Structures are given as C-alpha cells and as structure tokens.
Amino acid sequence: MTDQTEDTFQSFHHAEKTTDEPLIRVMALHALAYCERLYYLEEVEEIRVADANVYSGRRLHDKIDKGPDIYSLELASERLGIRGKIDCVKRRSGELVVSEHKKGKSNKGEEAWPSDRLQVLAYALLLGEHTGEQINEAHIRYHADNRTIKIRVSPEEAEKEVEAAVQRAWQLRSALQRPPVTASEYQCRTCSLAPVCLPEEERFSEEQGDRKVQRLFPQDDERRVIHLVEQGASIRKDGEQFVIYLTDGTKKQLPGRQIGSLVLHGNVQISTQCIHFCAANNIGVHWLSFGGHYVGGLQPGSGGVQRRVRQYQALSDPGLCRQLTRRLALAKIENQLRYILRATRDKKQDSRDKETELAIEQLRASIKALSSLDGDAAQKVENEDTGKEPIDFIRGHEGIAGRIYFSLLPRILKLAEDDFLAFDGRNRRPPRDPFNAMLSFGYALLYKDCVAALQAVGLDPSFGFMHTPRSAAYPLALDLMDLFRLILWDIPLIGSVNRKQWSKDDFAVTGKQVWLNADGRRKAISIYESRKQEKWKHPVLNYSLSYARTIELEARLLEKEWGGQPGLFAGLRLR
Ligand code: SF4
Incomplete structure (x- = not known):
C-alpha cells in the first residue's frame, strides 16, 4: 500500500458528524438480511448479547495475519445512509478489494451467505464513494471450511440492494x-x-403445543450471586476483580467476570468504581436493609422505549389484566393445593383430618370458580349484584386461598406447640415471630430476583396487572413473585424447619419485632440460593432449567402475552 493510498483513508465518519439522522450500521444490515427479528431486537430494542460465538469472532479478527493491507477501516456515507468498519482493504492487480473474515463455513462451500454478501456489497459502496475508485470485487474468507468466496460487484446493482435494505431498516x-x-x-x-427472542417457545405457542420445544434458553446462569451480610464490610475494584474488605482486616478477591450480581445487606459499602464496572458488565447490584427489606438496585437492562410502550398499552387494557390475573391466581392456588395434598397425606391411613379436608375443598371451589371465569363469564360477574369488578372477584378468591393455605401450614410443620418456630398465622411489617421473620426475609430475596428479571427483560416493574401500587413495592414484581413464593421459598424453608436446621441463635429480637441475625441470614441465603440452582422440567415447555432461570423465562413469557404469542405465562405447576 502506498503512502498516497494511506492518505486516502484518513477521514472517517465525516458523514456521521454532519447528518441529523443516525446512519444504519452495515452490521445492522447484515442482521436484517439474516433475520428481521434479529435486526429489530438489536437495533430498535438495543438488546445485544455477546455470547461465545461473538467472542470467538472477535478473537479471530485479532488473530488475522497483518500483511501490507489496510485493516479495520471505518467509513460512513450520508448519501447511502450507512456506516461500517471493513475488516480489510487490499490492492490486487491495481484494484481495491474489500475483504471480510468469517469464523463459520461458507454456504455449501460454493457461495457466500446472503447476509454476508449484503455486508460486503455495502462496504464496497462505502469504499468506492470514499476513494472515488470503482470497486469490482469483494472477498469473504470462511475460516471453518477454509474457503474464500469471491463476489463480483456491480455498483448499480449493489446500490439497489443496499438501498432496499436501508429502507426496510428504517421501516x-x-x-x-x-x-x-x-x-x-x-x-x-x-x-x-x-435466549431473549425465545423462537421455539413462540412456535410452540402458535402450533398450540403440538411440537417438542428445542431449548435455546440457557439452562442456568453460570455467573455467581454474591451476598454480603458482614456489617461494615466494603467492596472495591482492582482491575477486573472485586476485592471485599472485612472488618477483621481480611480481604477476599472475586473475578469480576464470574459474578452475576452483588447483594448488599445492611451496612456494606461499595465504591463508585465498582458500580461503574457492574453497569458496564451487566452485573446487578441490590441493596437490602438490615431487616431484609429491598431498598433498591442497579440492574443493567435492555433499553428500547418500544417495549415500555407495548407494556403500558397492554396493561391499560382491563380485559388483558383480568385474564392475566385469573391465570396467575389459578397458578398460585393450584400450586398451594398440590403442595397441601402432597404434604398432608397420611401415608399410613391414606386419609386427612376433617379440617384439612374442608380446607382442601374450599381451595378446589376457588379453582373451579376461577376456571369458569373467562370471557363472557367474567363480564357476568361484573353485572351481578355483588357490585364487584371481575378483577376484585379474582383477587378475593386469591386472598381467601392464601389465608387457607397459611392456616394449614402448622399441620405441615412438624413442630411442638411450644416450639420457638411454631407458626400461628402470617404477620409482617415487622414480623413478630421467627417463622414470619424467615418468610419475610426469603420473600425479600425473591422480590429482588423478580425486580432484576423484569428489568433485565426491559419491562417496567412499576406497572403491574394484579397488584396495585399501594406500597413502595413494584406491582409487576409482586405479580411475578406470586408464581414463585411457594416453590422457591415456602417449600425449602418448611423442609429446613422440619430437618431442624434452625436454632434460637439465628434470630434477634427487638421489642416485639423479630429479625434474622447475620448467621440466620447466611443460613436463609444458602437455602434460597441452593433452591434456585435446582433443575426442574417446565411443565408447559417440557425442558429442564434451573429455578433461577425460570424467573427470567416467566418474565419473558409474560412479555409475549402482549407481543402476539399469548398463552405461555403462568403455566408453571408443581408436579
Ligand atoms: S432466535 Fe429470533 S432473532 Fe435469532 S434468528 Fe431466530 S427468530 Fe431471528
């Protein structure tokens, strides 16, 4: 390459600086040619996931042998409405040639893939406009099958193709x-x-369950959740590592890339540098009060105003809110009933006491009432003399079922009447006995995970359908939580109580208020986080994943309720 040619490439992004409309990235056109949905998710909703393929593609570009050619050339054109970064520009037999490197295989060893072809055509146009030379050829090197595909470039034809793609991108x-x-x-x-698009789940919904779903949603999140409960501890950043300083003078180092979220309980400090690192690397930070209340959090999530607008429009529709509330209440009550049936069965006598049988019948009656309440039936409830809105009718059944469920818990807990953990009904704000302290603390952990999942999906947690904004808690997070309270906290907690894992030393008492102390919180966190890692088979989609991933999956399925593929949210049932 001559000095003169190098001078030709000195000015990058000139057009970008002078135009009001943002230019379309050539890689966005590549995504568009691959799949319009992919383009929309990346460019419109601004969701980007750097998976193993993306990282290995970046490494490939780093490793490409640097010869006498020009590499990584950034160009933009206001006339074409595009901008992009060319892997490599060569001069061969006196002509400039665009050259791209791809990690995968070519199309049957003979052709370039349509999206790759569109990409190099767009680069050829940018290069031609910038140098004033006609570009007649582009090369794509496919490293997986070691093929170089040469593409002849006709500037007029290329311009038509690129222009059509740019127009579609704007639409x-x-x-x-x-x-x-x-x-x-x-x-x-x-x-x-x-994992964000959930295409298999959508096809499953469209074909009304008549297919086996291929799991493209990750089974679990390999990044760790770190809870810091030591009062007075602080966390700082050193390079790509978190360093935790404890009050006894010891410190622990954690590799930043292996952390999914930090949960800070009470008086724990975090440096500004750490918060910047978390925001840049998709690591959640959540603050809980000493007593276990969720205070707030930083959850880098997906942008995209379109998602919020779709959510507000959908959840302003009373019909949709009624349907979602009915399905959520049904899921909750059916799970409560299944658990009670399982936990109160006397294996020796194959029977239950009368009070339990009566309570079970009441739960069944609520399920029957809600099951029959659909469409027209819901409207009828509204017109009856009860004066109740259908949604209040549903909430009423959900509330009654909740009281019945908690009234049966003492029968499931194998405790003496005077046991320090004996449970005599739900109380909160603040909890007045150890069992309620444990329930409240576990629900705070679950609430934190539901807020994080909704924000990661790009939904606004403050706009819900079943819960109304009566407290500081986000209504949509409370809605999502209702699917998981029993499965993720009540069941493992009751199991730990019946295994005698708790002692009086795990609690602190202040007046009439009871809290978990640091040891108790560590125990509760360990039970909760272990439960989240357990795998189970989703009863509707029929594939296995961890409970931790199930929270995010349900948040994504909820969004599909107004995204054109309804019917999959809240299908979750205990087996
Ligand atoms: S997963 Fe979604 S975005 Fe990706 S190719 Fe399939 S439909 Fe397109």
Missing part, C-alpha cells in the same frame, strides 16, 4: 411490534439472541 425502526420469528429454525440455533 422497522419506526414499528412498535417485533417482526415474526424467522421460518428457519436452523438459523435460530446459532443466533446469539435466541
């Missing part, structure tokens, strides 16, 4: 709804956004 930018999933299931298997 989609102003659309409120996501485009449908691609017809090619194969493409989804290698798509980095499959």
Whole structure:
C-alpha cells in the first residue's frame, strides 16, 4: 500500500458528524438480511448479547495475519445512509478489494451467505464513494471450511440492494411490534439472541403445543450471586476483580467476570468504581436493609422505549389484566393445593383430618370458580349484584386461598406447640415471630430476583396487572413473585424447619419485632440460593432449567402475552 493510498483513508465518519439522522450500521444490515427479528431486537430494542460465538469472532479478527493491507477501516456515507468498519482493504492487480473474515463455513462451500454478501456489497459502496475508485470485487474468507468466496460487484446493482435494505431498516425502526420469528429454525440455533427472542417457545405457542420445544434458553446462569451480610464490610475494584474488605482486616478477591450480581445487606459499602464496572458488565447490584427489606438496585437492562410502550398499552387494557390475573391466581392456588395434598397425606391411613379436608375443598371451589371465569363469564360477574369488578372477584378468591393455605401450614410443620418456630398465622411489617421473620426475609430475596428479571427483560416493574401500587413495592414484581413464593421459598424453608436446621441463635429480637441475625441470614441465603440452582422440567415447555432461570423465562413469557404469542405465562405447576 502506498503512502498516497494511506492518505486516502484518513477521514472517517465525516458523514456521521454532519447528518441529523443516525446512519444504519452495515452490521445492522447484515442482521436484517439474516433475520428481521434479529435486526429489530438489536437495533430498535438495543438488546445485544455477546455470547461465545461473538467472542470467538472477535478473537479471530485479532488473530488475522497483518500483511501490507489496510485493516479495520471505518467509513460512513450520508448519501447511502450507512456506516461500517471493513475488516480489510487490499490492492490486487491495481484494484481495491474489500475483504471480510468469517469464523463459520461458507454456504455449501460454493457461495457466500446472503447476509454476508449484503455486508460486503455495502462496504464496497462505502469504499468506492470514499476513494472515488470503482470497486469490482469483494472477498469473504470462511475460516471453518477454509474457503474464500469471491463476489463480483456491480455498483448499480449493489446500490439497489443496499438501498432496499436501508429502507426496510428504517421501516422497522419506526414499528412498535417485533417482526415474526424467522421460518428457519436452523438459523435460530446459532443466533446469539435466541435466549431473549425465545423462537421455539413462540412456535410452540402458535402450533398450540403440538411440537417438542428445542431449548435455546440457557439452562442456568453460570455467573455467581454474591451476598454480603458482614456489617461494615466494603467492596472495591482492582482491575477486573472485586476485592471485599472485612472488618477483621481480611480481604477476599472475586473475578469480576464470574459474578452475576452483588447483594448488599445492611451496612456494606461499595465504591463508585465498582458500580461503574457492574453497569458496564451487566452485573446487578441490590441493596437490602438490615431487616431484609429491598431498598433498591442497579440492574443493567435492555433499553428500547418500544417495549415500555407495548407494556403500558397492554396493561391499560382491563380485559388483558383480568385474564392475566385469573391465570396467575389459578397458578398460585393450584400450586398451594398440590403442595397441601402432597404434604398432608397420611401415608399410613391414606386419609386427612376433617379440617384439612374442608380446607382442601374450599381451595378446589376457588379453582373451579376461577376456571369458569373467562370471557363472557367474567363480564357476568361484573353485572351481578355483588357490585364487584371481575378483577376484585379474582383477587378475593386469591386472598381467601392464601389465608387457607397459611392456616394449614402448622399441620405441615412438624413442630411442638411450644416450639420457638411454631407458626400461628402470617404477620409482617415487622414480623413478630421467627417463622414470619424467615418468610419475610426469603420473600425479600425473591422480590429482588423478580425486580432484576423484569428489568433485565426491559419491562417496567412499576406497572403491574394484579397488584396495585399501594406500597413502595413494584406491582409487576409482586405479580411475578406470586408464581414463585411457594416453590422457591415456602417449600425449602418448611423442609429446613422440619430437618431442624434452625436454632434460637439465628434470630434477634427487638421489642416485639423479630429479625434474622447475620448467621440466620447466611443460613436463609444458602437455602434460597441452593433452591434456585435446582433443575426442574417446565411443565408447559417440557425442558429442564434451573429455578433461577425460570424467573427470567416467566418474565419473558409474560412479555409475549402482549407481543402476539399469548398463552405461555403462568403455566408453571408443581408436579
Ligand atoms: S432466535 Fe431466530 S427468530 Fe429470533 S432473532 Fe435469532 S434468528 Fe431471528
């Protein structure tokens, strides 16, 4: 490459600086040609996931042998409406050639993939406009099958193709709804956004369950959740590591990339540098009060005003709110009933006492009433003399079922009447006995995870459907929590009580208030986090995943209720 040619490439992004409309990235056109939904998720909703494929692609570009050619050239054109970064520009036989490197295989060893072809055509146009030379050829090097595909470039044809793609990209930018999933299931298997897009679940919903769902949603999150309960501890950053300083002078180091979230209980300090690192690396930070109340958090989530607008529009529709409330209440009561049936069965006598049988019948009656309440039936309730809105009718059944469920807990807890953990009904704010202190603390941990899941999905937790904004708690997080209270906290907690894992030393008493102390909190956190890592099979989608991932999955399925693929949210049932 001559000095003169190098001078030709000195000015980058000139057009970008002079135009009001943002230019479309060439890689966005690549995504568009691959799948319109992928383009929409990345460019409109601003969701990007750097998975193993993306990282290995970056490493490939770092490793490419640097020859006498020009690498990583950034160009922009206001006329074309695009900007991009070319892997490499070569001069061959006197002509400039665009050269791209791809980690995967070519199309049957003979052709470039359509999205790759569109990408190099756009680069050829940018390069031609910038240098004033006609670009007649582009090369794509596919490293997996060691093929170089040469593409002839006709500037007029290329311009038509790129212009059509840019127009489509602008159309989609102003659309409120996501485009449908691609017809090619194969493409989804290698798509980095499959865990966000959930294409298999959508196809399952459209085909009304008549297919086996291929799990593209990760089974678990390998990054760790770190709880800091030591009062007076502080956390700082050293390079890519977190360093925890404890009050006894010891310190612990944690690799930043292996952490999914930090949960700070009470008086624990965190440095500004740590918070910056967490925000930049998708690590959640959550603050809980000493008593276990959720104070607030930092959860880097997906942007995209479209998602919020869709949520507000959908949850302003009383019909949809009624439907979701009914399904959520049904899921909650059915799970309570299943658990009570399982936990109160006397294996020797194969029977239950009368009071338990009566309570079970009441739960069944609530399930029957809610099951029959759909569409027209819901409207009828409104017109009856009860004066109740249908949604209040549903909430009423949910509340009654909750009271029945808690009234049966003493029969499930194998405790003497005078045991320090004996439970005599739910109380809170503040809890007045050890069992209620444990319930409240576990629910605070669950609430934190529900807020984080909703924010990660890009939903506004303050706009719910069943709960109303009566307290500082986010209504949508309370809605989502109701699916998991029993499964993620009540069941493992009751198991730990019946295994005699708790002692009086785990609690602190202040007047009439009872709290978990540091040891008690550590115990509760360990039970809760272990439960989250347990795998189970989703009863609707029929694939296995951890409970931790199930919270996010249900948040994503909830969003699909107004995204055109309803019917999958709150199908979760105890087996
Ligand atoms: S998962 Fe499939 S449908 Fe969804 S964005 Fe990726 S390729 Fe498109």
